Amino acid sequence: MSNAKSKMLVIVSAVFLVLVGIGLYILFEKQGYGNYKRGEVISYNLKDYVDTTLLTYNDYDDVYTSINVSKVTIKNIEDSPEINSFEMREEEIIGYIKDYYEEMHKEDYLPASSVDSVIKTQINGTVLSVYYEVDFLLDKDIYEDNEKKYITTINIDLATNKVLSTEDLLSKYNYTKEYISEKIFEEDVMIDKGQIVIDKSTNISLTEDDIVRKKDTYVNGIISEFNNIMKVYIEKGTLVIVYDTKELNDLFFDNYFETNIKTKYLK
Secondary structure, eight states: OOHHHHHHHHHHHHHHHHHHHHHHHHHHHHHTTTOTTTSOOOOOOGGGTEEEEEOOOSSOTTTEEEEEOEEEEEOSSOOOHHHHHHHHHHHHHHHHHHHHHHHHOOTTOOOOEEEEEEEEEEEETTEEEEEEEEEEEOOTTTOSSOEEEEEEEEEEETTTTEEOOHHHHHHHTTOOHHHHHHHHIIIIISOOTTOOEEBTTTOOEEOHHHHHHTHHHHHHHHHHTHHHHOEEEEETTEEEEEEEHHHHHTTTBOSOOOOOEEEEEOO
């Protein structure tokens, strides 16, 4: 090969490599490779956003056989009415320890009650989910419905500092209140053949056939009260709904129902 041809080949190869380099640069730039402002992967650490503190009770042993309760504190997130509401509800739930103590405390009382908390805190993608529950096992000689559970939840998108509503979470997981309410009606409101319930508004006895005929009324009632009776959070990437069937049925019927917490993992 002549010197002229060799020089020309070198020049063509160099131009080709330059063009390839420019093309790759543009491609990577658009996709965010090496662009830390647009392609940055953020790793969220749960300890940066949540503290769990064990509460100490020294003077309640004349009523409670045990108290094992912790408190959740949200930190490093911009304050909001929703976060304040969660913390106020948490304080209210913890306050029931004192309320039940004052109600049961009397001379010669033998301790027959206990209190425990259940706390689930995790980050799913960018969403911090906090589930807080306090369980009371109260003296059955004082309380007919002696198992009490109080629950509150909060879900915060750490990428935007937005507290996610129930509607936000349902939309995120492609569920509707109508769909879930119909399923809950079938499982927890619909009664068995031979069973009788008393309508709360009319005081009339209702049979299975009556409940079937009024299905739309009950489903719409669940939809209307959905945000009040359903606690929603995310656990291991799954949307979870928690509710008390007693609270649910008390919306419609004047019968006696015991506390029964249902947990549904939707997806």
